[in-house]
Amino acid sequence: MKKVFAYLAALALCFSVCTTAAVKAEDSANVYVTISDSTGAFQVTAESVAVSDIDGDGALTINDALYCAHESFYEGGAEAGYSSYTGDYGLSLGKLWGDESGSFGYYVNNASAWSLADPVAEGDKVNAFIYQDQTAWSDMYTFFDVSEADSDADGNVTLTLTGCGFDENWNPISVPVESAQISVNGEVTDIFTDENGTAVIPLFTNGINVISARTAATPIVPPVCLVNAQIAEISDNSDTDVPETAKPVAEELPETLPQTGLVSSFLFVALGTALVGSGAGVVAKNKKN
Numbered sequence: 001m002k003k004v005f006a007y008l009a010a011l012a013l014c015f016s017v018c019t020t021a022a023v024k025a026e027d028s029a030n031v032y033v034t035i036s037d038s039t040g041a042f043q044v045t046a047e048s049v050a051v052s053d054i055d056g057d058g059a060l061t062i063n064d065a066l067y068c069a070h071e072s073f074y075e076g077g078a079e080a081g082y083s084s085y086t087g088d089y090g091l092s093l094g095k096l097w098g099d100e101s102g103s104f105g106y107y108v109n110n111a112s113a114w115s116l117a118d119p120v121a122e123g124d125k126v127n128a129f130i131y132q133d134q135t136a137w138s139d140m141y142t143f144f145d146v147s148e149a150d151s152d153a154d155g156n157v158t159l160t161l162t163g164c165g166f167d168e169n170w171n172p173i174s175v176p177v178e179s180a181q182i183s184v185n186g187e188v189t190d191i192f193t194d195e196n197g198t199a200v201i202p203l204f205t206n207g208i209n210v211i212s213a214r215t216a217a218t219p220i221v222p223p224v225c226l227v228n229a230q231i232a233e234i235s236d237n238s239d240t241d242v243p244e245t246a247k248p249v250a251e252e253l254p255e256t257l258p259q260t261g262l263v264s265s266f267l268f269v270a271l272g273t274a275l276v277g278s279g280a281g282v283v284a285k286n287k288k289n
């Protein structure tokens with residue numbers, strides 16, 4: 001275990017040096033922000049947010065991005081729905097989308113962030129979430145292989161879903177997420193990812209479609225992909241032409257999921273971020289107290 005701590009401490013030190021050396025922030029940057037709540041539902045879905053240095057620290061950071069996202073999309077703005085504070089573990093989330101449970105996580109470009117003070121840049125994708133599992137924090141972060149795509153002329157798009165976890169030695173690993181049920185524009189379909197995490201998803205609406213997924217046994221942070229469908233031949237009466245497989249179905253999920261061999265990411269979070277100051281680290285500490 002000592003090695004783990006030494007490794008994480010080294011990473012934290014490296015990161016600290018890197019951020020300290022960050023260049024002066026640009027005036028603003030457009031960042032894509034996704035926020036999901038404790039039910040796994042999107043509240044903000046890959047929305048472009050103009051991020052400015054609202055906290056005046058001279059850098060554009062996750063804190064700025066989430067603050068600006070709440071200003072734009074939360075009723076009552078950031079003052080009502082968002083807060084951050086500097087605690088023992090650095091800049092941490094106090095409130096996300098009005099939730100003050102303290103059970104939060106956030107990723108930038110599908111990489112785990114160390115703290116809210118992590119920098120963001122033009123085009124970055126920030127994904128913040130409230131844990132669905134508020135006791136063991138077993139939620140697995142997942143993402144599609146692309147964040148944006150075009151369908152083919154028939155309206156099909158092929159996406160592959162990956163989950164983030166840690167092996168028995170706490171090394172970060174990525175695994176295909178099998179048996180994840182695909183949703184399109186918030187409607188659950190009966191399309192599931194295969195053993196490689198891949199699904200061929202038929203779309204029936206021209207324009208932007210929001211693709212996401214969920215699994216039965218383990219809560220996952222909902223992935224998002226915006227797929228622009230330009231279907232060559234689309235019926236004026238889609239109700240009669242939608243294949244059975246794409247119609248919304250009752251909320252049925254498979255009873256079991258494949259074993260991934262993942263160590264609970266919570267344990268890593270509790271160990272790792274306690275050292276380097278992410279919001280989740282603070283959660284782990286608070287929950288243990």
Ligand SMILES: [Ca+2]
Pocket residue numbers: 052053054055056057058059060061064
């Ligand atoms: Ca800032």
